[in-house]
Amino acid sequence: MRLFDLNSFEEVLETLLRNKSRSLLTAFGIFWGIFLLVFFIGGGNGLKYLLSKNFDGVAQNSCIIGTRPTSIAYKGYQTGRNWELDVADAQLIMQKVPEVAVATSANMRYRVSMQVGNTTESRSVKGVFPEYATIDNPHLYVGRYINQTDIEQRRKVCVIGKNIAETFFPDTKDPCGRQINIGNIPFTIIGVSHSSNNMSIGSNAERTAVIPRTTMQQLYNLGTKAALICYTAKEGYTVTSIAKSVENVVKSEHLIDPNDKQAVMSYNMEEMFQMINALFRGVAWLIWIIGIGTLLSGAVGVSNIMMVTVRERTTEIGIRRAIGAHPSHILWQIIMESVVLTIMAGLSGIIFAILILYGVETVVAMMGAQANFQIPFSMAAGAAALLTLLGALAGLAPAYRALAIKPIDAMREE
């Protein structure tokens, strides 16, 4: 039987086009459902992308330790004592906790005056060891990172953030080898970082110059004090599972009560990532439930209106049967009408949502953030397949009702 030929498709299309308002009404539910689904999924992806940029390049199995005053008196020390981390703590953690892959310290200075030629701006400075790159990936655009020789020779070299590069060297993408005065001391630029994360508290990686820890020690007379210690867990271990042991090492080294919950401040990246992921998973579920719910109610709407339509078309269907339509012709005609309507409505919904998302993307880009708000092509294709199925299902009940129409009904209807 010639069911899926152009001939019958033409007949279906003609019937739909000749009854425009009926078709439009039927199709609107599906259009709206798929529009909401695609728009929310695309928008959710974009938001997730924007948010995750804040953590871009930060190792997910890492933890950052800072200090706060103690809350419990211990070994002769009073409560409320201020204490400081030491560069040596990083080595100690590596020794005592074998599950730690890398531990390294970092120091920060904020609002440091930087100057090139006539341009003077204040930006942040971070003093690090080479291992720091394994925890906070600098996404080097050009050049290299701080290395061991820089540390040993206390070289005045720096890796500058994207914003610093654009502010002081607008003429070139590769300012390596050029000089920048940081706190009145000339530094040679060895690399440009395109990392954009917000992990250095109070400052963005784009607005930070990274220099060797030893150079910073000399400049600011730091001694062996460390502002932060960052560590990552070895493969196969989670940061959460070793955080306690690391804290205990630090506490016993600095004579802090093991029960002091306040003194050692841990920013567990893993937990943060998990929280954010859980949040977005929840939002994604919600979007799917709402979207599919709307889509289903759209399909029920199609089914409903097709049902009414079939009743209205009793004469037409009766005539068709009287002049030689097989029951399968009628069945196929109604199902095809439903499928074609659903797909056309769905595709226009997808296209409309993509256009709106494109608009959102453009507006966001104008505000200075790059984000991908679109849905993947595979998802659009999947949605189209789902629509076909939905359309066929929506058409089933009306089609079976149409089958019950006998040719004599055409004459009785008058």
Add this chain to the structure above:
Amino acid sequence: MIHLENIHKTYYAGSPLHVLKGISLDIAAGEFVSIMGASGSGKSTLLNILGILDTYDAGQYMLNDVLIKDLSENRAADYRNRMIGFIFQSFNLIPFKNAMENVALPLYYMGWSRKKRNALAMDYLERLGLKEWAHHLPSELSGGQKQRVAIARAIITKPQIILADEPTGALDSKTSEEVINLLKQLNEEEKMTIVVVTHESGVAYHTNKIVHIKDGIIGNIEENVSLDTSPFGQGGLMK
């Protein structure tokens, strides 16, 4: 062509209604027959059975030497499509299709391509003088024009018989006469077998044979050989 033997039909809607109580009738190829009777006499039921639109309970119906009984829906549809042309009182054109597409519709169910079926439909419309109206919707046509479109649709598959159910019922006397003359012409020139159900004797007296049905049985069969001898002869269609 048509051979009916002791056809019985009962409707079971509430209390059983014995509509046809043993109808036996023979209609030869090329005959122009009318079936007359009061409403409720069973004439429409008989036409529905002849047109394979309805089933019968007992008896035998042979159409062109094929036994029409217990057919599958598909077989019945194919026979209707190829062997029978229908003309209805209310025209039964599909409202959103233009005249040409309505005429071409039976060919669609025969699997013809759009181009071929529309071309043939144009030929038929031209023959019936409706060429200029081919692209008009039924709502833009007069009653007579609609019935001529319906006739074109009925004959486009070159069926052996044409069944007309009160074909002039919704028309005025002038257009009624045109339609009857058209049927007569088809009968005389194309040698088509035509069965008309009517309660208008003016229509019936244009046919060769008048079958009177009363209360589900055939009363008498009038041979109407010389049309001119009837009191409602040529040009005297009574309305």
